[in-house]
Amino acid sequence: MGDYLEALGLVFQWHVLLVIGAGTLLGLIMGALPGLTAAMAIALLLPLTFGMPPVMGMGMLLGTLCGAIAGGSVSATLLNIPGTPSSVATTLDAFPMARRGEAGRALGICIVASFIGGIFSAVVLSLLAPPIADFALRFGPAEYFALSVFGLVIIASVSSKSLIKGLVAGLIGLLIATVGTDPVAGVQRYTFNNLSLLTGVNLLPALIGLFAVSQVLKDVVDYFSGGPVEHSKNKMDHARPRWMETLRHWKVLASSSVIGTIVGAIPGAGGSIGSFLSYDQAKKMSKTPEKFGTGHPEGIVASESSNNALVGGALIPMLTLGIPGEAATAVLMGGLMIQGISPGPTLFTDNGSIIYGIFIAFFVANIFMLLIQWFGIQLFVKVLQVPRKLLMALILMFCVIGVYAVDADIFNVYLMLGFGVLGYFLNRYDFGTAPVILGLILGPIAESNIRRALLLSGGDWSVLVTRPISLTFLLVSAAFLFFTLWQNRRQTTPHS
C-alpha cells in the first residue's frame, strides 16, 4: 500500500503528466502515419528518457505505445491503411463504415472501444500479472504450434466473399513466409543470395504494400479509367466518441478485451493475431454474422478493444519475467535497463514504487489517449476532405519513407511496391489481403514451433495431442472450422 501511495506521488506531478501526454500525442501521430511502427516511435523517443526519473521516462514511452496503437486505427478507419499490424482487423469493418459517410461514427466507436480495452488490460496488469505470466510460461513449442493453427483457421472467417479465395490468399501468405533462413537447420530458402531476405520477408513492407499501396493503385486506376473515383462523401456525420453505441456491445467488449490481454501476454504469439481472434470470436457469437465485413459496429468494437488490450497484456511477461513478447516491448525493456532497472520477478520486491508507478502511468496514458482522440476526432475526419489525388500522393510518400526507415534498406521499398501490385490484384478479384497477412505472421510461428516440438519429442507427433493446452487449441480449431463452414452454407443457401 505504501508503495502505491509513493507511486501515485511519482506520477501525479504536473511535469510527469505533461510528458506522458506529449508521448501519447507523438505516438498517435506516428502511429497514424503508415510505415512508422510503435517500436520505431519508442526507439526514437528513448534517448529523451535517459535524463528523466524512471517512472517519468517509462510513462512517456508507454504513452507513445498506447498512442501509436490508437493512431494506427485512425488511418485504418479513414484510409483503409492499418498504421500497425494489429489494426489490420479494424480495416475490415471500420473502413466500409467510413466509406458509407459514417467516418465520425466509426472513429467514435474506435475511440471508446480502444479506451475500454486499454483500461481493462491495465486493471489486469496491476492485479493479475504474476499468475498470467505463469500461464504464459506453459506455452512450449507444441502449444505455440496449436495456437497458430487456431489463428490460421480464422482465415476462413475473414474471407468475406469466398471461402476458397480466402484460403488461396492465406496460402500465398504461408508460401511467402517460407522465404528466408530455415529456422532450425539454417539452410537458406529462396533468398537468391540477397542479404535482405536472409531473415525472411519483412512484415512491414508486406503490410504497407498489401494495404496502402494497393489502395493507392486502385485509386489511380479508377482515376485514369474515368471510373467513379470514390470521393469522400461530403455528408459528414457528427464526429464524437460513441459511448452508448459501443457499450451496447458489452459482450463483445468483454470477450475481446480478455482475448487481447491474454494473447498479448503470451510472448511471441504474434500479438497482432489477438485482434483477429477477437474479431472471429465476435462474428461467431453474433446474431448477424453476415453483416461483418460490411461496416458492422461489432467488428470495430472487437478489433479495437482487443488491440489496445494487447498492450497491457504484452507488458505482463516483460515486467514480471523480463521477457519482451515483441518489438515495441523489447524497446521499452531496453529503456528500463538503461535506467538501471532490470525487469523481472525482483522488480516487485526491490522497486515496488517504480513498478506501481509504471502501472499508474499506463492508466494515465490510456486516459490521455482518450482525451486527445476526443478532441482530435474532428481534426482526423478532415483528412477525408483533402482531395483524394493529393492524399494518395502524400500516402505513397509516407509509405516509402516509413518502409525505407525500418532498416534503411531500399530493397524493402521494392518489396513494398511488389506487394502493392499483388494486393491490388487480390482485391480486384475478391481474394482479400487480410488472409495474406495472417499467413505471413502465423506461417513462421507454426513452422518453427512444430519443428522445435518434434526436435524435443524425438520426432513423435503425439506431443501435439498429449499436452492439454495444445490439444484444446487443436480441437477448438477443428470445431471452429466446421462451424464456419456450416455458417457459410447457411448464409449462402437461401440466396442460391
Add this chain to the structure above:
Amino acid sequence: MKKLLSVLGAATLLSSSMTMAADYPSKNVEFIVPWSAGGGADNVVRALQPSLEKALGTTIVVRNISGGGGAVGFSRAIASKPDGYTVTIPTNATFTLEGLGNVAFTKDDFDYIARVLVEPYVMAVRPNDDWSDLESLIAERKASGEPLRMGASGVGSSTHIMTLMLGEELGIEMQVIPFDSGSAAVSAAMGGHIDGVVLNPSEVVSAINGDRLVSIVSTGEERSGALPDTPTMTEAGYDFELAQWRGIAAPKGLDPEIEAKWVEAVKQAVEDPQFQKAAQSMGSDISPLYGDELDQFVERTSKPLIEEAQAIRQ
C-alpha cells in the same frame, strides 16, 4: 551538392588527410547497429550515445539496419568510407557470420577501435533434483546418456556455436534447439520445455534472480559482475575461456589520428556514471581494450568461433 563535391575533392587531394583528421569530427557520425532497436547491442549503443557525443563533440545518429542476423548492417558498414563518420558495433556475431559463410566480409575488413563491454556466456538450467551444479549435471547426463536440450537465440548464432563448444569441452551431448530470440529460449526454459539455455547474462539474469533458472557455469575470463556466484570454466578445471563482447569498429583503412580521437572519446565515455549504471543493469562488465591488445583479443576470440561455425555449415 556543392558541399559534397568540395568534401570529395578535399578527400582525394589530401591523401595524407592531415587536415581532415585535424578537423574531425566536422559532421554527424552514423552508428550502424546491425540489429533492431531493443536488442542487446542496440541498448549498449543507446546507453553509450550521450556520453560519447559529449566526448567527441558531435552528434551520433544511431541507425538500426537489421536483417540476416547482423549480415545486412555489417555489410553496409564495410561498404562505407573509412573516414570515421561510419562506425558499427562488432561482437562475436561478426565472426560467426564469417564462419557460416553467408556474408562477403571477413573479420579483417574492420578496423577495431575499442572493446567496451564483455559478458560471458552463461549456462543456466531449470532447477532440478538431479543436478545443482556443473559436476552433478555432467555426472547425471553421462549416466543417463541423454543429451542436454539447450535453447539458443537463433540458428547459427554465437550462442548456438557456444553451446556446441561447451558440450565438446564438458564431454556431454548437447541438443541445440534454436529459438527466434534469447528471450524466447529463456521462457521455454522457465516453462520446463527445454533443459536450459546458453546465453549472455543480460538475458538470463532476471530468471536467475527470480529462482526460475540456476546458473551452472560461465565462460568469461573472470566471474560476471551480474552473476558473482557462478564459477567460470577455468575455475571448474577446464582450459576454456571465450566471452561475448561489444565494441566499436570502422571499415578498414581508418586514419590513425581519427582512431586516436575515438579511443580518447571512448575512454571518457566509459567513465560516465550513467553509462556504468546502465551497463550494470544490462549484466555487462565494462572492460575497455584498445590498440594492439584489442587486435590480439580479436585474433584469439575469432579463431575458434569461425572454425566451429564452419563445422556447422558442413
